[in-house]
Amino acid sequence: MVVAAPEPRSDLRPVGEQRVVLRGLSWDSYLQILEALPESRGSRLTYDDGVLEITVPLEDHEFSGRLIERFILTLVELMGLRIKTMCSTTMTYPHLRKGAEPDNAYYIQNQPLVKGRNVDFGEDPPPDLVVEVDITHTDIAKNQFYASLEVPEFWRFNGKIWRIYVLREGVYTEVKTSPTFPQVPKERLYEFLATAKDDEISAVQALRQWWQSQSEST
Numbered sequence: 001m002v003v004a005a006p007e008p009r010s011d012l013r014p015v016g017e018q019r020v021v022l023r024g025l026s027w028d029s030y031l032q033i034l035e036a037l038p039e040s041r042g043s044r045l046t047y048d049d050g051v052l053e054i055t056v057p058l059e060d061h062e063f064s065g066r067l068i069e070r071f072i073l074t075l076v077e078l079m080g081l082r083i084k085t086m087c088s089t090t091m092t093y094p095h096l097r098k099g100a101e102p103d104n105a106y107y108i109q110n111q112p113l114v115k116g117r118n119v120d121f122g123e124d125p126p127p128d129l130v131v132e133v134d135i136t137h138t139d140i141a142k143n144q145f146y147a148s149l150e151v152p153e154f155w156r157f158n159g160k161i162w163r164i165y166v167l168r169e170g171v172y173t174e175v176k177t178s179p180t181f182p183q184v185p186k187e188r189l190y191e192f193l194a195t196a197k198d199d200e201i202s203a204v205q206a207l208r209q210w211w212q213s214q215s216e217s218t
Contacts, residue, residue: 001169002168002169002170002171002173003171003173004143004144004147004171004172004173005143005163005165005171005172005173005174006143007141007142007143007144008156008158008161008163015058015060015135015136016057016058016060016061016064016133016134016135016136016159017055017056017057017058017061017134017135017136017138018055018056018058019053019054019055019056019136019137019138019139020053020054021051021052021053021054021139022051022052022053022054023050023051023052024050025047025050025051025052026050027047027094027097030045030047030052030099031092033045033052034090034099042056042057043055043056044056044057044088044101044102044103045090045099045101046099046100046101046138046140046142046145047097047098047099047100048097048098048140048141048145049096049097049098050097051139051140053138053139053140055138057103057133060135060159061103061133061135064133064135064157064159064193065103065104065131065133067192067193067196067200067203068103068104068131068133068155068157068189068193069085069104069131070196070200070203070204071188071189071192071193071207072104072106072129072131073085074204074207074208075181075184075207075211076108078207078208078211079181079183081108081111082108082111082112082115083106083107083108083111084106084107084111084114084115084119085104085105085106086104086105086106086107086119086127087104087105088101088102088103088104088105089101089105089119091105091121091126091127091149092121093121093122093149094122096148096149098145098148098149100130100145100146100149102130102131102132103131103132103133104129104130104131105127105129105130105131106127106128106129106130107119107127107128108128108129108180109128109152109180110124110125110128113125125150126149126150126151126152127151128151128152128153128180129151129152129153129154129155129180130146130151130153130154130155131154131155131156131157132146132154132155132156132157133156133157133158133159134156134157134158135158135159142154142156143156143165143171143172146172147167147170147171147172150167151167152166152167152179153165153166153167153178153179153180154166154167154172155178162186162189162190164176164177164178164186166179183214188207188210191206192206192207
């Protein structure tokens, strides 16, 4: 039997997000809140069977999230893959009473199934890869949450540690290497983020140079 990876603890000292949690909220009330909010907003909503968490990302959160996305997009290009980027698109699953607006979500393996049109979360598979940055505490058990949505691969970053989870027998187990990018060691992301703190373009260039050197050595 596969044992689920434990929920990682967030460091409570740095402030990466501001959060408000509402409990005892019905599914219909959640949908009404979604409809009332403007499409262009800074907050992101996660609804988990009666619990609504509203997150307002701050600078450290947004910096990490956008750089992780650049890391992913660069690797997709270098590996000759295809991708459909969902960003923080609202994903609703009424039968599970769950709704999500992750930091980043992507179709890569299943990109051919959803290319050229809007995704129907009631009919289409979930994104192949979801990324969440949680620097401060979140009341949503996101490992359980995204496992219930059957997202195959889930990345979490708390500002210091990058964790990669894969879905096995309905639960997430932590692995050392992304199945989407098996040639890329975890150290590359840490180096990418460290370099990007000084210059984001240099981080992309260094990643490309590393990939080229790996290709030439094989």
